[in-house]
Amino acid sequence: MSQMQNVERQLREMILGLEIGPGERLTERWIESRFGASRTPVRAALLRLETEGLVGRDGRGWTVSPINLAELEQIAVYREAVEVAALRLTCRLDDRSGIDVIEAMLASCDDTTPREEWHRVGMDFHIELARLSGNEFLFRAVRDAMTRLSRARWLEVRDETALHRAWAEHHAILAAVRVGDADEASRLLSAHIGGSRERLVTSLHDDRRGLRARGFAVVAA
Amino acid sequence: MSQMQNVERQLREMILGLEIGPGERLTERWIESRFGASRTPVRAALLRLETEGLVGRDGRGWTVSPINLAELEQIAVYREAVEVAALRLTCRLDDRSGIDVIEAMLASCDDTTPREEWHRVGMDFHIELARLSGNEFLFRAVRDAMTRLSRARWLEVRDETALHRAWAEHHAILAAVRVGDADEASRLLSAHIGGSRERLVTSLHDDRRGLRARGFAVVAA
C-alpha cells in the first residue's frame, strides 16, 4: 500500500469517525508528522478528500468540513433521486439474484452485533443495492452521498425500535425488487429515505448544542 | 491565478477540446514542460482531473480517458435521473424567474453563431436549469455529467434540423416549467435526453472508425 493511499485512508477514517471534529483546522505539517509521511502524499490525500467533501479550503489552509444541516437535507433529495433510479434499473434486470447477497448481509446483524456494525451495514445496504443496477455513475453517486452522510448518521438511531423498523423497510424493499415491482419498491425506498432524513434532521437539530459543546462546527439550515 | 488552477484549467481545455486525444498517454514531465510549471501543481491538476474522469491511471502512468460507449450510455441514464429530479424541484419553487435568464441564453444563438457556441450553450442550458433547483448536489451531478459528455457531444449534431429541434425542445421544457407543470416538463426532458442519447450513440458508432483513424481510443459498449 502506497503512502498516498495510506494517508488518505487513515485521514478519512479519522474524519468519519469524528476523531477529528467537524470544523477543525488541519495543517499539512500536522498530518505529515501524524502519519509519518511527507507533504507529497499528504497533499494528494487532501485533494482527494476535498472532492469527497470531507475537507475544504478555508482561505489559506484546510478545514474539516462542518456538519451542514442544509447540505444534509439536499443530500437526502439527491440520494433519493439516484437511489430510486438505480432501483428501477435493477427491477428491470433479468438476473436479480444479487439481492440474495444483500439479504444475507442484512441477516448478518443480530442483537449481539455492535451498534457501529449496524450503521455500516445499513449504509452498505444502500450502496450495494445501487451497485446491483450495473450503472457505475448511479452507484458512485450513492456511495459518495452515503460517505457524506455517515458522519451524521451515528446521531440518527438511538433507539432499538427505529433501527428495527429501518431493517424491516430494507427487507420490504428487497422483497419488492425480488418480484420486480419497480413502483412499489420505489415507493418504499422513497418513504425509507424520507423517514431517515426526517429522523436525522430532527436528531441533529436537537443535538446541535451537544455537538457544539464537543467543539464540532455545525452549520444551521 | 495560481499555477495549480492554471495547469488544471489548461489541461482540461486541451483534453475537452480533443487537442490531446482520448487514450493518449500523459507523463507528468511532459505536462510540466508544456505548461512551464513544476510537478507539484501538475500532480494536483492530474488528481483533480482524475476525479472528473478525464484522465485515469494506466498501471503506472496517466492516460487521457478513452471515449467509452458503454459509459456514455450510463451517463445518459444518470443525468436523466438527476436532471428530472432537479426539474421537479424547480417546478415546486415559488420564484421560477430564473428561467428568464436561461431563455435569454437560448435566444443569444442565431444563424450567425458558430457551431461551437451552440454546443456550449446547449450544455449550459442543462447545467443552469439544474442550478435553478437550488440543490447543490443535483447541480454538480449535472455539471459533471455534461463535462464527461462534452468530448463526445461535438459528434452529435451535424445537421441543422437536429440542432433546431433540440432548441425547440429546450424552449418547450422551459415553458412547462414556467407554468409549473412538473409532469409535462419531466416528460419532455426525459424524451429530450433520450433522443440526445440515441443520436450520440448512433453517431459515435458510425464514426468509430474515423475516430480511431485520428488516433483516438474508443471503447465499444
Next chain:
DNA sequence: GATGCCAGCTTGGTATCCCAACTTGGTATC
C-alpha cells in the same frame, strides 16, 4: 493603558532532488 508597528514564526504553494520500479535497447552467448 491603548495603539501602531515590526520581527519572527507558521503556512500553503512551488521547485527540485532522490529513489525504486519498470522499460528499452543492445549485446553476448549459444
Next chain:
DNA sequence: GATACCAAGTTGGGATACCAAGCTGGCATC
C-alpha cells in the same frame, strides 16, 4: 538467428528546500 541478460534511461512516488503571504506577540510610542 534466437534468447537470456544487463545497463542506461524513463517514470511516478516521495522527501526536502525555499518562498511569499499572513498571522502573532511583544515592544516602542503616545
